[in-house]
Amino acid sequence: DAKTTQPxxxxxxxxxxxxxxxxxxxxxGTDYIHWYRQLPSQGPEYVIHGLTSNVNNRMASLAIAEDxxxxxxxxxxxxxxxxxVYYCILRDDNQGGxxxxxxxxxxxxxx
Amino acid sequence: KAGVTQTxxxxxxxRGQQVTLSCSPxxxxxSVSWYQQTPGQGLQFLFEYFSETQRxxxxxxxxxxxxxxxxxxxxxxVSTLELGDSALYLCxxxxxxxxxxxxxxxxxxxxxxxx
Numbered sequence: 001d002a003k004t005t006q007p008x009x010x011x012x013x014x015x016x017x018x019x020x021x022x023x024x025x026x027x028x029g030t031d032y033i034h035w036y037r038q039l040p041s042q043g044p045e046y047v048i049h050g051l052t053s054n055v056n057n058r059m060a061s062l063a064i065a066e067d068x069x070x071x072x073x074x075x076x077x078x079x080x081x082x083x084x085v086y087y088c089i090l091r092d093d094n095q096g097g098x099x100x101x102x103x104x105x106x107x108x109x110x111x
Numbered sequence: 112k113a114g115v116t117q118t119x120x121x122x123x124x125x126r127g128q129q130v131t132l133s134c135s136p137x138x139x140x141x142s143v144s145w146y147q148q149t150p151g152q153g154l155q156f157l158f159e160y161f162s163e164t165q166r167x168x169x170x171x172x173x174x175x176x177x178x179x180x181x182x183x184x185x186x187x188x189v190s191t192l193e194l195g196d197s198a199l200y201l202c203x204x205x206x207x208x209x210x211x212x213x214x215x216x217x218x219x220x221x222x223x224x225x226x
Contacts, residue, residue: 043201043218043219043220044154044201044217046213046214046216049213096159096161096207097143097161097166097203098159099146099154099156099215101153101154103153
């Protein structure tokens with residue numbers, strides 16, 4: 001299973017943008033980049049996913065490097081509710097529902 | 112649309128006992144996956160069921176088993192409980208279309224404590 005590397009923790013101020021990095025130098029051509037987050041005392045929650053092009057949705061944006069060896073999850077205006085552990089996961093869709101979680105980045109948001 | 116539900120939410124068992132946890136996926140979802148979350152090991156994949164068949168299995172001993180019913184509801188069973196089985200057990204469901212799966216929707220989990 002391809003591995004990802006994320007910083008253990010990051011801090012942000014409320015209403016400022018947050019850039020959460022992820023390195024995945026061994027990514028293969030069929031791996032999708034998925035992001036999930038886990039708020040305190042809850043199950044993980046899907047955030048966004050992409051393959052090669054940058055992606056936007058109502059929650060966040062995903063910027064993927066041209067060589068696909070790294071990606072960045074962008075929260076455009078952090079709120080206190082965005083404080084969570086963010087997981088960057090590589091998935092080959094032939095794996096079905098299997099997600100391999102790393103340690104993730106714990107994001108804290110200061111008011 | 113109702114989310115993924117898991118029962119019970121909390122459970123206390125004694126070493127050597129067995130336990131069965133239940134998961135009801137989102138209506139229309141046919142894939143159900145199970146995960147174990149502990150402070151030391153983080154989130155680890157247990158197994159996935161699709162159309163009543165196990166599709167994927169993680170690296171857990173045979174004491175951990177599961178099944179899926181025709182209505183897509185799933186159960187996981189842990190026999191001969193050990194102290195190390197104390198964890199949050201999470202269930203996730205997803206809609207599969209043509210072999211391409213998208214997001215997994217997680218339930219709130221069952222907190223199992225083994226004493």
